[in-house]
Amino acid sequence: MYLLLDIGNTREKAALFSAGTLSPLPELSADRLQRLPVKAVYFACVASDRRLNDLKVSLGLDHLPWHQVSSQAHAFGVTNCYEQPQLLGVDRWLALLGAQQLFARRSLMIVDAGTALTIDWLDEAGMHQGGWIMPGLRLQQQSVVQQTAKVFNRELLEAKIIPGIDTVSCLQNGCLAAVIGAIRQGWSLNQAEQLILTGGDALYLKPQLADLALTTEPLLIFQGLARYIDP
Template sequence: MHLLIDQGNSRTKACLYKEGVFTDVVLSELTPTDWQSIKQALIGSVASAEQRQQLRTLLPATMPVRWLRSSAQAFGISNSYQQPEKLGVDRWLALLGAAALYPKQRLLVIDAGTAVTMDWLDADGQHTGGWILAGLQTQQRILVSATAQVEAATMSLQSLLPATSTTAAVAEGAKAAVLGAVQQAIQLQRIERVVLTGGDGAFIQQQLNNNAVLLEPKLIFYGLARFIDNN
């Protein structure tokens, strides 16, 4: 059994992986027996050095840990960045996961969380570039912090509607900005599928209402799992 960890800017998710099965876990709830059954922890982290250190203290000191980084090439997928390690490892793992699930296809891979990242992958495994924009909640926080008389609203992810108050207008505007960017990304390059992950992925899928738009909540874990027994 292996422990897979996705450490983001706002939350950390973990899975136990064995023979193709992912089981969600909470690190603090793992028992001594659970820890003894884990061969190795594989971690993809975009968090600060301090947060990474805090995460490491949650794991047994003797446990082998592999911190993954973006590279120029892995599993037939090529990174477009001139400095490959500068591509966020969450984006890299999402690309590797999407390519494993949908090989030899033209993909737009979207991770909708604190930030919304969009990356294109061609059928030959070439990453052709990507975009980064503020996520739904982040957009609200930025606007509220930069203006004197605007307050954040509780955001409903059921629909996109014209707003009848300033607070609601901020929330609806954030949704419109993200959806508009996604629609532009779909049109920018010829693709066969959109592969979504992240906390706001379900909202984007619902709004696009397209059979070629697929939600894969464990997409980054699929990318992490490819590195098991691969050194």
Template sequence: MHLLIDQGNSRTKACLYKEGVFTDVVLSELTPTDWLSIKQGLIGSVAAAEQQQQLQSLLPASLAVRWLRSTAQAFGISNSYQQPEKLGVDRWLAILGAAALYPNQSLLVIDAGTAVTMDWLSADGVHAGGWILAGLHTQQRILVSATAQVEAAALSLHPLQPGTSTTAAVAEGAKAAVLGAVQQAIQLRRIERVVLTGGDGAFIQQQLNNNAVLLEPKLIFYGLARFIDNN
């Protein structure tokens, strides 16, 4: 049994992995017996150092833990960054997870959360770079904090339409910005599949309504799992 942890900017997700099966868990609810069954912990974190320390404090001192970082190459995949470690490890793990699920295919890998990240991967495993933009809810928060008399709205699942109030206009504008960027990314380079993950991944998939757009909620965990017993 292995413990896989994806620590983002806004939340931490964890699962237990055994023989190809991912089981969601809450760290604070794991029992002493559970901890004894875990061979190793693998962590991908983009959180601040203080948050990483808080996470470390939740783990038994006896547990072998590996904090993963982005590298120049892994599992036949090449990182395009001149300083590979500067690529967010969440993006790197999503790329590695997508490559494992859809090998030898040209992919656009999208993680839609606090930020929306988009990364292109060629069929021969070369990362071509990516884009980063504010996520749907982040865009609304930024505008609300910088503008008087503007309020954020809950995310609606209906297709894009003009907003008939300032609140609705902000929400629709955020949707338009993200969906427009995704559509531009799809057109920019030849790809066979779009692989989505993140909290707003299902929303983007629904809005695009394209059979080549696939949702993989555990994409980063697939990337983490590739490092099991690999040093």
């Protein structure tokens, strides 16, 4: 069994990989992990070395091998289009690897709907065709609220693609329309055989894209990370 980690600056996401099967790990606690037969940790990290070391100690796993994965020019039949491949965000790189494994020899549009919304295209030969980065649904809303004096929001997200009738619905509906509009524009610009949706807002956005060739893959990044495991 292997522990897979996606380590951000403020939080970590985790999954377990055993006998070819991925399973999410919603609670990352030392008590639980120390009862599991974890052989090694494979991780992607955008946080500082200090945060990484603190995590190793707090999880009680500093005695295990830790293998960091970074973006590459080429791996597992996927070719990175960046001139400086190491500058492609590792989450995007792992999403490309996961998508190519799940949908081999198909042209793909991969949408990761998290804090940032990223869109990447991968052709049937595994060539990365480039992508977009933009603020995600909640980040757009936060930006408007923080930069204006009389626009406010609420925690509950109830956006719809219709005109708003008060400040909150105008803000939420407008940001949803911007995100969905960007995804649809991307689909029209470089239509693929399959649209793959992942990230924290994936299930919220899915109903707005139901007419497209859409699948949701919540563990897509971990699917890519698991390809690096060397049993």
